[in-house]
Amino acid sequence: MNDHTVELDLNDVCDAVELPRNTFIKMVEYGIVEPRGETPTEWSFDLTMVSIARRAVRLRRDLKLNWAAVALVVELIEEREQLQAENELLNQRLQRFLQE
Amino acid sequence: MEFKDYYKILGVKPEDDKKAIKTAYRRLARKYHPDVSKEHDAEAQFKLVAEAYEVLSSDEKRAEYDQLRQYGTQGQPFTPPPGWQHGEGAGYSEGDYSDFFESIFGADFHHRATGAHARSEDRFSRRGQDIEIDMPIFLEDTLSDETKTIAYNLPHYGETGRMEDIRKTLKVKIPKGVTDKARIRLKGQGAPGFGNGTPGDLYLKIKLVPHPLFDVIGNDLSITVPVAPWEAALGASIEVPTLSGQIKVTIKPDSQSGNRLRIKGKGLSGKKSQGDLYVILKIVIPDKTDAESAQLWKTLASKSSFNPRSDLTN
Numbered sequence: 001m002n003d004h005t006v007e008l009d010l011n012d013v014c015d016a017v018e019l020p021r022n023t024f025i026k027m028v029e030y031g032i033v034e035p036r037g038e039t040p041t042e043w044s045f046d047l048t049m050v051s052i053a054r055r056a057v058r059l060r061r062d063l064k065l066n067w068a069a070v071a072l073v074v075e076l077i078e079e080r081e082q083l084q085a086e087n088e089l090l091n092q093r094l095q096r097f098l099q100e
Numbered sequence: 101m102e103f104k105d106y107y108k109i110l111g112v113k114p115e116d117d118k119k120a121i122k123t124a125y126r127r128l129a130r131k132y133h134p135d136v137s138k139e140h141d142a143e144a145q146f147k148l149v150a151e152a153y154e155v156l157s158s159d160e161k162r163a164e165y166d167q168l169r170q171y172g173t174q175g176q177p178f179t180p181p182p183g184w185q186h187g188e189g190a191g192y193s194e195g196d197y198s199d200f201f202e203s204i205f206g207a208d209f210h211h212r213a214t215g216a217h218a219r220s221e222d223r224f225s226r227r228g229q230d231i232e233i234d235m236p237i238f239l240e241d242t243l244s245d246e247t248k249t250i251a252y253n254l255p256h257y258g259e260t261g262r263m264e265d266i267r268k269t270l271k272v273k274i275p276k277g278v279t280d281k282a283r284i285r286l287k288g289q290g291a292p293g294f295g296n297g298t299p300g301d302l303y304l305k306i307k308l309v310p311h312p313l314f315d316v317i318g319n320d321l322s323i324t325v326p327v328a329p330w331e332a333a334l335g336a337s338i339e340v341p342t343l344s345g346q347i348k349v350t351i352k353p354d355s356q357s358g359n360r361l362r363i364k365g366k367g368l369s370g371k372k373s374q375g376d377l378y379v380i381l382k383i384v385i386p387d388k389t390d391a392e393s394a395q396l397w398k399t400l401a402s403k404s405s406f407n408p409r410s411d412l413t414n
Contacts, residue, residue, distance in 0.1 A: 006285055016230055016301065047283035047303065051232065055135050062150065063129050077135060093315055096324040097358075097382055 103172030225295030319375030
């Protein structure tokens with residue numbers, strides 16, 4: 001019933017994030033989501049991409065951003081999440097090594 | 101039902117113009133947007149702000165709300181005055197609104213269906229929304245396929261046609277080797293569709309729960325293991341915990357604090373390969389030194405020419 005290695009094609013991903021095809025293609029052009037495959041008919045998106053697309057749609061709608069700004073925000077959020085995770089890990093490892 | 105003072109929520113005055121309201125909304129939207137905010141109740145706050153803006157940015161809704169406002173105070177229980185009915189054509193837009201909002205502007209779900217959808221077969225059918233929830237997983241549970249029971253709030257159309265949440269439980273197979281932030285999709289387990297629309301999907305986002313002993317670096321694990329000074333100096337065979345039980349590890353003579361030993365294949369199960377376990381040595385001294393041990397340390401101190409601070413001298 002559940003599938004975690006599944007990939008969605010363009011139609012399915014448009015359904016999932018409730019966007020018309022052309023608008024979704026724009027998101028790809030702005031580099032917000034990166035499909036596997038060359039042409040739109042061959043494109044496939046993993047589940048992480050679907051989540052990113054959904055976040056991008058929310059940001060655009062709620063903060064009234066244009067796609068260029070959405071691309072930047074999405075990238076910065078991801079970078080921040082990565083840095084936070086790295087920081088937490090380093091902090092934790094440091095704590096294990098230091099005496100209380 | 102609680103009265104909501106939309107002006108107060110946006111921090112504007114009732115006489116403020118549209119531009120001021122827009123500016124206030126933009127500022128608060130950035131502050132509370134669940135995707136960017138670190139505030140703990142960001143999502144609830146954002147919904148309130150969005151709802152307030154939805155009403156105050158529309159001339160009709162704002163006029164209707166202003167009329168009602170004389171009957172209520174922020175945070176107080178509120179019932180619309182008898183005979184109150186929202187004006188025709190006030191419209192409805194897609195969103196997740198409070199009871200207060202719906203009592204004024206209506207929650208007629210036919211309006212919900214007008215949020216046009218790219219591939220809807222007809223305008224009164226639409227696919228249900230996808231739901232995304234976090235799924236905490238213990239490191240131990242990633243070593244093999246595990247079946248977990250999850251509980252989540254699933255919206256459904258109640259008898260009155262309003263969206264209500266029900267608590268739903270599901271059994272889910274968590275495949276071996278899942279990684280942090282990986283997604284699992286459960287088809288058709290999201291919000292129900294409207295009309296002939298199919299239900300949405302449920303997305304689980306895996307969150308590896310921090311372990312008291314092991315840190316995760318990609319597929320690899322690391323553990324900090326305390327050793328006695330003599331174990332580090334002379335070498336030793338010590339017991340080290342792994343995710344799948346204790347193993348014996350040999351420490352070489354003259355080991356330093358911070359030295360790393362790699363135990364192949366004792367990390368997490370990855371898609372391509374099995375991760376490794378890194379054992380990091382940490383030399384520790386007993387809390388109390390008894391007389392006999394002190395004597396032994398003194399003997400060592402008098403005989404050793406070791407200068408641990410040779411690098412610090414000018």
